[in-house]
Amino acid sequence: MADLVVRSRLTASPEAVGERPLRVRADAPVLVTVYPVLDHFSTCPRCGYPAEASATVRTYADGATESETLITCGMPCGWDEVR
Incomplete structure (x- = not known):
């Protein structure tokens, strides 16, 4: 399974943004x-199906990081939880 990495653009040329500089x-x-949590073993409290989890880590320009774990039902019953 591949990880998803999203990088912000800190600068852009004026041509790329229509003569206005990009503001961040x-x-x-x-x-x-976003990392898959492979050692997460729990079940959905709504339907009992095995749950899946992923961890999202946000890194800021000053080096600070923030993380959260999203747990969802492996079936489409709609249950989710953020920790």
Whole structure:
């Protein structure tokens, strides 16, 4: 399974943004990485099917990081939880 990595653009040429420079919020992450949590073993409290989990790590320009874990039902019953 591949990881998803999203990088923010900190600068852009005026031509790429229509003569206006790109503005980035000071609190916007510069790197967002999503990892599958392979050692997560639980079941959905709604339907009992095995649950799946992924961890999202946000890295900011000052080096600070923030992470959260999203747990979802492996079937489409709609249950999810963020920790």
